[in-house]
Amino acid sequence: MGILLTIGDAAKESGLTAKMIRNYEQSGLIRKSPRTESGYRLYNSEQLNQLRFIKRARNLGFSLSDIQSLLELWQNPERESRLVKELAQSHLEEISNKISELQQMQQVLTKVAESCKGDASPQCSILEQLAESSTLNS
Amino acid sequence: MGILLTIGDAAKESGLTAKMIRNYEQSGLIRKSPRTESGYRLYNSEQLNQLRFIKRARNLGFSLSDIQSLLELWQNPERESRLVKELAQSHLEEISNKISELQQMQQVLTKVAESCKGDASPQCSILEQLAESSTLNS
């Protein structure tokens, strides 16, 4: 039936925090939930599913604005799956780019760190690179 | 000898923005620079080298607080290279962790997106996963 949860229970069930649920409401990502007479937010199972949806999308790294679009598409029975897929693929590109950036850093830093003895002497190739290298500029 | 640059030129030379240089000064990362009578900041070649150092460290993904430590070590002739190397390796670990996270997202999302046709029909495996999957929880 209409089981209604308070924000704390909705948080536990969804894996979000109560804080985040309020934030999402405040930023317009989710609709304002009904309240008890005393002002407590109440969530039904449909809203709970929305919260779970958001949590899973966050776990996949989607931004809140992407999630806004995903929620709208999800709730629109006339949607074209093409739009969802495009969104996902553009996100996948961002992920790839970030991975590449990080790997670039990793590669440079690993190499530089290897040639640092890491002992009690002040001589350190890492600092030397930071101080003088021209190959690290951008 | 003592060539002095205004903040705009120091920014160009270092690859930072004037805005960021002011921020770094304000947050204590770099010392307050001398000023002209009318209040313009002036940078000598030593300070310029510091700015370049910061830029290169940022390019390697070091946080500003890491950079603070790196600058202190750099300027301390009694430093132990061990400390620098530890800092670098702890940063390398963070990088590895981020890469793993992203690769995890990439893997899941790629798989899910593959089975979405991406056409004009509403049926979409991506939304289905976000709506129902239990394997994506955390």
Next chain:
DNA sequence: TTTGACCTTAACCTCATAGGAAGGTTTATC
């Protein structure tokens, strides 16, 4: 000398995504 272009200044706001604390109300439990 004035105008215009461009620089700099400080103080503020915004972004995304949260965490935390303060201070007050409500509900649940003993």
Next chain:
DNA sequence: GATAAACCTTCCTATGAGGTTAAGGTCAAA
């Protein structure tokens, strides 16, 4: 009826920047 737990709002913090505004400084050409 007391106390603890949950909830409420509002504001501050962090990260690392970007943007805006309104003012004043500098310099060269006309």
